[in-house]
Every structure is written in structure tokens, then in C-alpha cells.
Amino acid sequence: AQTVTQSQPEMSVQEAETVTLSCTYDTSENNYYLFWYKQPPSRQMILVIRQEAYKQQNATENRFSVNFQKAAKSFSLKISDSQLGDTAMYFCAFxxxxxxxLTFGEGTQLTVNP
Amino acid sequence: DTAVSQTPKYLVTQMGNDKSIKCEQNLGHDTMYWYKQDSKKFLKIMFSYNNKELIINETVPNRFSPKSPDKAHLNLHINSLELGDSAVYFCASSLLNTGELFFGEGSRLTVL
Incomplete structure (x- = not known):
């Protein structure tokens, strides 16, 4: 069985700064996908970024990028130039x-402060 | 056009009642899911259907019964509602083995 762990229940960052959210996972599979989903107060689940395990290059989507370390089973999300609209619960998924x-981590509540 | 739509968005009911939540997707996906999000925001899969066939059935009380009349629809019926059933229920769809799930807006169920 797969498990996904997010060890930071809450984080905060100042507007325009950079923040990194952590995620680790455990699996015996070699081929898989990893995702970060965002859930703002509106409750909608929004895909932020996706990584295929066979790709060595880290995925990037505008201000969002990941640091994918397959051997360490780590998949962190970096948000650059944080904006107030980034305030949300962020879920790592495998x-x-x-x-x-699709197995989710426990989530990290990110608050961007003005 | 909403890709994955759920109705109702909000549902308040008394213990012991029976209720249903409907889900429809217009993405042409072959796989649909029900997830439950509890008060701590934890998301847990309940059921999954691929082309109308049940492929995932987690440890869920028998009071929960999914039904998929066709691959674009997946409904969730709950009998004899209990206080612990209060949660947000998310429907989602995907193409099997592609990974990415597309979620509905969620249905918040409150059992009094």
C-alpha cells in the first residue's frame, strides 16, 4: 500500500516571498505520478502541478515548481513570489x-500574509 | 460548462434519514470516484467505477451504496444517516491509469 506524508500541518509566508511545502511517500512501485492539489476556501480541488516518476526533470508551472527526489521518495513544492490567492490547503498525492x-497526504494549510 | 458536477452542493438532514448525491462528468472519462473529506480535511477514497464496474470499494459501511448507470454518472446513496457521516463528499473522474483526477465542487453533508 502507498502512503503519503506531509509533515507540516500549517505554514505561513509573507507576500512576494518563497515557501516550500514538504511531502514524502512510500511505495514499492517504480512507475507512478505525483501531484500537488490546492484547495482554497471555496472548497474546489485544483491541480497545481504534476510529475511523472520516469522524468528526471522537475516539473514547473509558472511560480510553482517541484523538487522530485525519487531515491529519497520526496516531492516538495516551491511557491515563488507568493500571492494572497495562494492561501489554501495544499495536498500532495500519489x-x-x-x-x-489516488492517495492523498494529510494536507498543509498555507497562509500568505500581506 | 462544468466538467464534473455534483448535486446538491449542501445537504442538511436528520439522523436516520436516507439521502443521495448525484455526480455527472462531461469529460468523456471512463473512471469515476467518490472521496470523503472529514472535518480534519483528510481525503479518503470510498469507491471507484470504471465503465460502470466497481473497481475500488474501501472499508465503507454498507449504508453507503454507489450506483453508476453509465460511465458519465456516479451517484452515492446513504441509508440511515449517522452523525459521523457529516463531511464533504467529492466526486471525481479520470481516464484510467492516467493519474490526474478532475474533481467536482464537493457536497457538504450535515447530519443533525
Missing amino acids: IATSGSR
């Missing part, structure tokens, strides 16, 4: 390419 079960 799914094996052979599977259909």
Missing part, C-alpha cells in the same frame, strides 16, 4: 500508473 487509487 497514484501508481498501474493503479486507480
Whole structure:
């Protein structure tokens, strides 16, 4: 079974600064996908970024980038130039390419302060 | 056009009642899911259907019964509601084995 761990229940950052959210996972699979989802107060689950395990290059989406360390089973999210609209709960998630079960971490509540 | 839509968005009901939540997706996906998000925001999978066939059935009380009349719809019926059933229920869809799930807006169920 896969597990996903987010060890930071809450984090805060000043507007325009950079913050990194941590995520580790445990799996015996070799091929899988990793995701960061964002859940703002509106409750909607929004995909932030996606990483395929076979790709060595870290995924980047505008101000969002990941540090994917496959051997260490680590998948952190870096948010640059933080904006007030980035305030949300962030979930790390894992799914094996052979599977259909997306497993979530416990979430990190990020607050961006003005 | 909403890709994954759930109804109702909010549901308040008494213990012991039976209620249903409906979900529809217009993305052409073959797999649909129900997730439960508890008061601590933890997201846990409940069920998954692929082309109308049940492929994931987590340890969920028998009072919860999913139904998929076609691959674009997945409904959740809950019998004899209990206080602990209060949560936000998310429907999602995907193409099998592609990884990315598309979520509905969630249905907040409150049992009094």
C-alpha cells in the first residue's frame, strides 16, 4: 500500500516571498505520478502541478515548481513570489500508473500574509 | 460548462434519514470516484467505477451504496444517516491509469 506524508500541518509566508511545502511517500512501485492539489476556501480541488516518476526533470508551472527526489521518495513544492490567492490547503498525492487509487497526504494549510 | 458536477452542493438532514448525491462528468472519462473529506480535511477514497464496474470499494459501511448507470454518472446513496457521516463528499473522474483526477465542487453533508 502507498502512503503519503506531509509533515507540516500549517505554514505561513509573507507576500512576494518563497515557501516550500514538504511531502514524502512510500511505495514499492517504480512507475507512478505525483501531484500537488490546492484547495482554497471555496472548497474546489485544483491541480497545481504534476510529475511523472520516469522524468528526471522537475516539473514547473509558472511560480510553482517541484523538487522530485525519487531515491529519497520526496516531492516538495516551491511557491515563488507568493500571492494572497495562494492561501489554501495544499495536498500532495500519489497514484501508481498501474493503479486507480489516488492517495492523498494529510494536507498543509498555507497562509500568505500581506 | 462544468466538467464534473455534483448535486446538491449542501445537504442538511436528520439522523436516520436516507439521502443521495448525484455526480455527472462531461469529460468523456471512463473512471469515476467518490472521496470523503472529514472535518480534519483528510481525503479518503470510498469507491471507484470504471465503465460502470466497481473497481475500488474501501472499508465503507454498507449504508453507503454507489450506483453508476453509465460511465458519465456516479451517484452515492446513504441509508440511515449517522452523525459521523457529516463531511464533504467529492466526486471525481479520470481516464484510467492516467493519474490526474478532475474533481467536482464537493457536497457538504450535515447530519443533525
